[in-house]
Amino acid sequence: MIIRKISHFLCNYENIMPLFAGACLLLFIAGILLLPLPYSEKQLYPKTFDRNSSLDPYDRGGPPFTQVSIVSQYPENSPTAGLVTSYLTPFSLFLSQVTMHLGTTIVAHPGGIIDEILYNTRGLDTVVEATILFIAFAIASYIYRKV
Amino acid sequence: MIDLVGGVPLYILEFGDELVYLTPYTITLFLLALTFTVLALISQPEKQIDIAFGGDAYRAKEISVDEMRFRRFMAIACGLATMGAMVTGDIFNFTLFTAMVGITNVGIVAAVKSPHVQDAAYQYGLVALAATVPLFAGAAVYAAVTGSLSMIELMKGTVPAVPLIAKGMLMLGVIGEGMAPFYAAKAEMFRAPGAPYVIMCSLSSLLIFLRVVEIIMLG
Numbered sequence: 398m399i400i401r402k403i404s405h406f407l408c409n410y411e412n413i414m415p416l417f418a419g420a421c422l423l424l425f426i427a428g429i430l431l432l433p434l435p436y437s438e439k440q441l442y443p444k445t446f447d448r449n450s451s452l453d454p455y456d457r458g459g460p461p462f463t464q465v466s467i468v469s470q471y472p473e474n475s476p477t478a479g480l481v482t483s484y485l486t487p488f489s490l491f492l493s494q495v496t497m498h499l500g501t502t503i504v505a506h507p508g509g510i511i512d513e514i515l516y517n518t519r520g521l522d523t524v525v526e527a528t529i530l531f532i533a534f535a536i537a538s539y540i541y542r543k544v
Numbered sequence: 545m546i547d548l549v550g551g552v553p554l555y556i557l558e559f560g561d562e563l564v565y566l567t568p569y570t571i572t573l574f575l576l577a578l579t580f581t582v583l584a585l586i587s588q589p590e591k592q593i594d595i596a597f598g599g600d601a602y603r604a605k606e607i608s609v610d611e612m613r614f615r616r617f618m619a620i621a622c623g624l625a626t627m628g629a630m631v632t633g634d635i636f637n638f639t640l641f642t643a644m645v646g647i648t649n650v651g652i653v654a655a656v657k658s659p660h661v662q663d664a665a666y667q668y669g670l671v672a673l674a675a676t677v678p679l680f681a682g683a684a685v686y687a688a689v690t691g692s693l694s695m696i697e698l699m700k701g702t703v704p705a706v707p708l709i710a711k712g713m714l715m716l717g718v719i720g721e722g723m724a725p726f727y728a729a730k731a732e733m734f735r736a737p738g739a740p741y742v743i744m745c746s747l748s749s750l751l752i753f754l755r756v757v758e759i760i761m762l763g
Contacts, residue, residue, distance in 0.1 A: 410667045410729035417671050417726050421678055424716055428709045437691035437704055441561075470694050474558040518560040525628070525640040529647060532621055536651040539614055543655065 441470055451493040469518040478518055553696070556633075563633040563696055569758060573630040573751050580747055581623025583740055584616060590739035605737045611655045619741040622648035626748040630755055633695045638759065639676075639683045639717070642752055646672035646721045649730070649745045656736040664732035668722065671729065675720025682713030690763065698763030711760040718756040722749040 406412055469475055493499040551567040566574070589612055595602045622645055629641035650669045653661055687693055689710065690703040697703050722730040722745070730749070736742050 410664050410732055413667055413726050413729050414670050414674070417674055417720055420716060421674065424678060424709075424712055428713070431707070431709050434685065434689055434707055434709070435704060436688055440691045441687070441693065470561040470692060470697070471558065471563070474563075475560045478560075519562060519636075521559050521562045521632075521634075521637055522640060525637065525644060528621075529640065529644045532618075532644065532647055532651060536618075536647070536654050539651075540654055 441468065451497050451499050475518045556696070561634070561694065562637050563694065564631045565633040565696065566631060570631050570755070573754055574627055577623055577626040577630055577747070577751055580744065581620055581627070584619040584623060584744055587740045589615070589741065590737065592737040607737060614655050615652055615741045618648050618651035618654075619744040622652065622744050622748050626751050629752055635686045635693045635695065635714075635759070636683045637693075638755070639679045639714075642679060642718060642721060642756075643672075643676050645748045645752055646675065649722065649733075649748065652741050652745055653733045653736045658736060661733055661736045664729045664735075668729040668733060671720050671726055672722075675717045677717075678713040678720070679717025682710050682715075682717055685710035685713065695759065695762055701763070703763065706763040715756060715760060718752055721752060722746075723753050 407416070469478055472478070489499065551569055553565040553567050554571070555566045557564040557566075589607055591607070592605045593602050594605070625641050625644040625648060629638055629645065632638050632641060647669075650665050650672065653665045656662065656665075683693070686706060689707055690698065692698070692703050698706065720726055727749075730745060733745060734742050
């Protein structure tokens with residue numbers, strides 16, 4: 398009997414979203430109650446910030462075309478990691494020289510910084526992320542043209 | 545020592561830090577996704593026929609070539625995302641592929657000219673959108689607690705144990721992509737005509753669920 402009531406409630410698909418939101422809420426409350434979670438000090442991708450660099454959050458340091466030691470899970474798979482720490486188009490280079498805030502405009506101008514760590518060691522991630530955007534754009538444009 | 549959850553990895557393909565590994569379990573799931581993608585690629589869509597009850601009248605639902613091509617494209621994209629999720633050896637990569645499966649599922653029925661199906665797809669899209677929060681939060685907690693995202697490292701047991709809450713978040717994220725008890729909107733989407741493409745929605749969720757069960761048993 399209770400199962401019948403539950404499935405009757407669920408068969409109206411407009412109830413699904415509040416139900417899922419409730420499930421997320423319960424899980425996140427449980428997550429808060431289970432704090433603190435242990436934090437592993439030995440992080441795979443350590444982050445250091447040089448606030449005086451114009452490339453601030455993306456600055457990996459090191460002179461160009463000299464290999465910088467970049468931490469990765471399987472260094473033997475990425476022998477060229479660290480040879481190029483960032484790529485700047487002439488326009489980006491100009492911006493980085495006149496302003497201190499190029500790091501905040503990574504997607505806001507053409508040919509921004511291609512983050513070498515992502516590009517060299519986690520290349521598949523960047524490909525899949527761009528593919529998700531492309532798929533969403535394809536669906537939106539198809540629906541827009543159809544209407 | 546590698547834990548024997550899905551079997552010993554038979555082959556490891558190196559993609560930088562993101563290893564693709566093949567165990568008997570993941571090979572089976574991968575082949576299933578591959579077979580179905582090929583079927584969606586070569587098959588013609590079904591033509592639904594409504595028959596008036598108690599009479600001779602019937603009405604065939606026509607699918608335009610344009611619509612069919614778009615849905616086939618989405619079904620193949622869904623199949624590729626599913627295949628990627630089956631063999632990837634990286635937690636974050638898996639969550640990305642799962643998010644892609646969610647959005648392609650909406651795309652498969654987005655072209656259908658039925659208000660009921662469109663409404664269901666919209667509701668499913670909202671849930672899939674919200675499901676990315678626990679999904680990526682789970683991956684973030686994995687990274688914070690273990691310091692690594694590689695499933696091979698989790699298998700070896702060289703990293704700290706994964707807390708239950710991270711596994712719960714990952715699971716809830718995948719369940720939001722269309723598993724019980726949140727499947728109702730997805731079930732309504734199946735009223736759309738065009739059999740091989742619509743079935744892809746169901747198959748991809750099933751395969752992703754089978755894979756996430758293996759992942760939460762690691763580490």
